[in-house]
Amino acid sequence: MEVVKYPHPVLKMVCKPLRKVDAELKAMILEMFPLMYETRGVGLAANQVGLPYRFFIMNPTGDAEKKDQEFVFINPEITLGAGKPEEDEEGCLSFPKIYAKVKRSPKVTITGFDLDGQPVKKVFKGFPARIVQHEFDHLNGISFVDRLSESEMDYVESDVTQLEWNFRKALETREELDLESIQKEIDELIARRC
Numbered sequence: 001m002e003v004v005k006y007p008h009p010v011l012k013m014v015c016k017p018l019r020k021v022d023a024e025l026k027a028m029i030l031e032m033f034p035l036m037y038e039t040r041g042v043g044l045a046a047n048q049v050g051l052p053y054r055f056f057i058m059n060p061t062g063d064a065e066k067k068d069q070e071f072v073f074i075n076p077e078i079t080l081g082a083g084k085p086e087e088d089e090e091g092c093l094s095f096p097k098i099y100a101k102v103k104r105s106p107k108v109t110i111t112g113f114d115l116d117g118q119p120v121k122k123v124f125k126g127f128p129a130r131i132v133q134h135e136f137d138h139l140n141g142i143s144f145v146d147r148l149s150e151s152e153m154d155y156v157e158s159d160v161t162q163l164e165w166n167f168r169k170a171l172e173t174r175e176e177l178d179l180e181s182i183q184k185e186i187d188e189l190i191a192r193r194c
Ligand code: ZN
Pocket: 091, 092, 093, 094, 134, 138, 144
């Protein structure tokens, strides 16, 4: 399992709700936590590891020891709280070394299901609320760079272009990587669990 980088097409798709979480998927979800910690992330969406499903994981502390801060939200729905959007710096494991300021709601309510299929409802404020909005966006094919102001975009544009160039280059040079097989794999994963 690895984190896919922008502009991999799976990052631009609207992920599909899960019909079931089988043992194989459960194992993959649990595998995402060490991957997230290794890459110093605080959240990871399913499509960031190539899974076209509506779920994400997070641990706002980024600390593998703090198990009580680990969350899995399956088929989540969010409601943004009232309050002035707050601007702060964000990064994304699919956009290595790119950081920019994004406006997010200071409060969010999230409902969904946990790994055992139990309904969950949580309210987050501040930084954890920011993570929830960032990860939820991923499930709708939206990356944080899609939410940048013009000046913030100017600031990171050349780095984003570089990632696009890297991906194009990989498509040209890596024989196992082509858009058709990527789409086929996505379709098979959807057919299996959605
Ligand atoms: Zn991200």
